[in-house]
Amino acid sequence: MAQDATGARRAGIRRTRWKAPIAVLAGDMWRTDRRNTLVLGLLIALGSVLPATLAVTSGLLAGALLDSGSRSGLDRRTVVVALLLGVVFLLLQTVGPVAQAVAESLGRRLDRSVSQRTMAALGGPADLARVEHPETVGLAAAVDGPLGGGTVRDAVIGTVGIGIARGGAVCGALVLFAYRWWLAVLLLAAYGYAMVVVSRMYQAALESAEGAPAMMRRAMYLKDTLCTPAAAKDVRTFGLADWLLGRYTAEWRSAIARARRDRTGVGRVSLLSGCAVLAVQGLAFLVLARDMANGDLSIGRFTAFAVASTGLLGLSIVTPDLLNIAVGGTMLTSLAELEERTGRPAEHTGDAPARFRTAIVFDGVGFRYPGSDTWVLRDLHMTIPAGTSLAVVGVNGAGKTTLAKLLCGLHRPTEGRILVDGVDMRDIRPDLWARHCAALFQDWIRWSLPLRDNVVLGAPGHPVTPQALERTARSAGLLGLVTELPDGWSTVLSREFGGVDLSGGQWQRVGLARALWALSAGAETLLLDEPSAALDVRGETELYDQLLDAAAGKTVVLISHRFSTVRHADRIVVLDGGAIAEQGGHAALMATNGLYARMFRVQAERFTAGAETQR
Numbered sequence: 001m002a003q004d005a006t007g008a009r010r011a012g013i014r015r016t017r018w019k020a021p022i023a024v025l026a027g028d029m030w031r032t033d034r035r036n037t038l039v040l041g042l043l044i045a046l047g048s049v050l051p052a053t054l055a056v057t058s059g060l061l062a063g064a065l066l067d068s069g070s071r072s073g074l075d076r077r078t079v080v081v082a083l084l085l086g087v088v089f090l091l092l093q094t095v096g097p098v099a100q101a102v103a104e105s106l107g108r109r110l111d112r113s114v115s116q117r118t119m120a121a122l123g124g125p126a127d128l129a130r131v132e133h134p135e136t137v138g139l140a141a142a143v144d145g146p147l148g149g150g151t152v153r154d155a156v157i158g159t160v161g162i163g164i165a166r167g168g169a170v171c172g173a174l175v176l177f178a179y180r181w182w183l184a185v186l187l188l189a190a191y192g193y194a195m196v197v198v199s200r201m202y203q204a205a206l207e208s209a210e211g212a213p214a215m216m217r218r219a220m221y222l223k224d225t226l227c228t229p230a231a232a233k234d235v236r237t238f239g240l241a242d243w244l245l246g247r248y249t250a251e252w253r254s255a256i257a258r259a260r261r262d263r264t265g266v267g268r269v270s271l272l273s274g275c276a277v278l279a280v281q282g283l284a285f286l287v288l289a290r291d292m293a294n295g296d297l298s299i300g301r302f303t304a305f306a307v308a309s310t311g312l313l314g315l316s317i318v319t320p321d322l323l324n325i326a327v328g329g330t331m332l333t334s335l336a337e338l339e340e341r342t343g344r345p346a347e348h349t350g351d352a353p354a355r356f357r358t359a360i361v362f363d364g365v366g367f368r369y370p371g372s373d374t375w376v377l378r379d380l381h382m383t384i385p386a387g388t389s390l391a392v393v394g395v396n397g398a399g400k401t402t403l404a405k406l407l408c409g410l411h412r413p414t415e416g417r418i419l420v421d422g423v424d425m426r427d428i429r430p431d432l433w434a435r436h437c438a439a440l441f442q443d444w445i446r447w448s449l450p451l452r453d454n455v456v457l458g459a460p461g462h463p464v465t466p467q468a469l470e471r472t473a474r475s476a477g478l479l480g481l482v483t484e485l486p487d488g489w490s491t492v493l494s495r496e497f498g499g500v501d502l503s504g505g506q507w508q509r510v511g512l513a514r515a516l517w518a519l520s521a522g523a524e525t526l527l528l529d530e531p532s533a534a535l536d537v538r539g540e541t542e543l544y545d546q547l548l549d550a551a552a553g554k555t556v557v558l559i560s561h562r563f564s565t566v567r568h569a570d571r572i573v574v575l576d577g578g579a580i581a582e583q584g585g586h587a588a589l590m591a592t593n594g595l596y597a598r599m600f601r602v603q604a605e606r607f608t609a610g611a612e613t614q615r
């Protein structure tokens, strides 16, 4: 159980069911590639039988040679046995490497299938809350493998060594059984005991090594930070290299120190159990020698049984293969749990079509993030008529992005309802509603892919034509950039992959183009969270004119701290402390002289002061 608990504990997951790692591995191997799993099983079985066959044929040859000792030349039986021994030798040399090669190929397939399944699970139908849940994140980390490395392929390869050693030991015991059953049982018990003790110790050490997960994770985080190009700027600006290196070394040392202490324990126990096993093995030899001396056992039979008894050693062998199997089993168990967690859509998911013709209504909506006691939004009542624009303003942390996520259906209200044309959003099929919402959040993905992909991924599957691309680029103010880029639309937006790096403002236009592409593919609502934060003031004004043109007739929800942008919205909602403090048009809110008017004036004064200073 310790084996499997390791990865789970590292990932902070309490696991209730336990399955032997080898069983998990074998099941997944079979499901992934039946033919190769069968071939591998047969090769391992053959490899297991060979040592016992070697013992028997060696005994037969020794007997035959002694029998023919008095005669001149070798008789036919001796020649046949010698040839048989040769074949066994040959097979012993080849079966292992062939099985390794099959395991390599099978392991590679399994690795690929694990990656595909992980991607499918994390991109699956589960709602955002479940994907973002710490347990899901922990499971995904456990599927990624231990911090010290290790893949499912290593585990599959490990089955060859361990399988042949363990199978060989059982076959050796069977041969010995024919001589003295109690000796076979005694040796099986001794070697089996050694296997259990050493494996337990080994796994306990592994657990304690990984039982320092926080330290290990922090150490790896610091290393990754220092080594990523994205961090190079900060590392140099603040002179962080020495600090990072020192901190990394300290964290790593303290995490490793514990593992090293426990490994010393493993060594001691291994030595003790090894001595005990050697004593039993010695006893076996003594019994064999005594029987031979008494004339109860021929030299041939002595040879066969003595060699067979040493084969039982394979039962107690503890190699890194065992560890790899444990790690691989844990990764696959974590993957199965990840699939179980993320494979289900959110509860109460309906299948109504997404139709939005009249209005979206927030009816007493309240929201707490899963696992949190704090209400981010409470008692929200508002209506967004179709085809109008709504701006949401408020201080940092007021809940604007959260409101946008609710609107996109990424989270469900904790209380209250969001009605779309009178239908509770819970009853609408989430993927259909997602297609209805063209959203650009603050942390949208900047794909290290060609510019074209960065735009058209706003609506995968929507037909791409040069005219449509150009229209979108014009609306997003991107046309100039397309002509400047070395390969136009095909330019990869990352120097890491042989392309170019864009400025923050250029990226922002790419993001807008992606949202506009989704709009042109049929989305009815355009949701923009701080779309102009990285744009200069002139660029922002131009962009808004173009955006509003492109979004004519659609519903636009805009989150922004820039009041010059916000003021043009049909309606403005001011969020404060998770509640709607004010709502209405710009002129009406200014006339009210409340929170909105104060925020607007502060920004306007700063802007005027800035402009005057520049004059």
Ligand SMILES: Nc1ncnc2c1ncn2[C@@H]1O[C@H](COP(=O)(O)OP(=O)(O)OP(=O)(O)O)[C@@H](O)[C@H]1O
Pocket: 132, 369, 372, 376, 394, 395, 396, 397, 398, 399, 400, 401, 402, 403
């Ligand atoms: N995934 C999350 N899990 C838990 N709490 C969260 C999560 N995302 C945001 N919060 C919390 O919800 C509150 C509102 O966050 P939100 O991002 O909606 O604010 P915002 O008004 O958009 O802020 P900003 O103007 O800084 O972008 C904050 O207190 C934040 O810490």
